[in-house]
């Protein structure tokens with residue numbers, strides 16, 4: 001179908017997909033698509049493959065839920081880490097921010113956005129995880145829903 005806005009269906013499809021990214025409007029999406037069109041096909045293939053592999057091959061660490069290339073992430077496998085400290089964070093971006101400061105040497109537990117600190121329950125969840133499992137977090141897969149349910153039950157008593 002001919003579109004008044006785009007001279008090509010292929011261009012329109014690319015703009016549709018690119019503009020589905022957070023913070024990318026249709027103008028920016030068009031700019032990206034036209035930029036990609038000017039690149040050598042090898043570069044565009046590498047670009048596309050990295051996104052496909054990100055989606056298909058990314059794993060989540062079985063201990064801390066951090067994004068990882070393996071079943072256990074590099075942080076949890078690092079023998080130099082202080083395993084007595086666990087920082088409970090909302091999402092992967094928090095881990096990346098903290099790691100970039102190079103000031104923290106403990107482990108993490110990524111809640112994965114299921115419970116947001118913005119909802120005011122973050123500290124309660126953190127405390128519950130520490131109380132419930134402390135340093136043994138590495139060996140126990142703890143679901144935030146389970147912890148939250150535990151808090152509610154405890155408060156109901």
Ligand SMILES: [Zn+2]
Nearest residue numbers: 061064073076
């Ligand atoms: Zn991990």
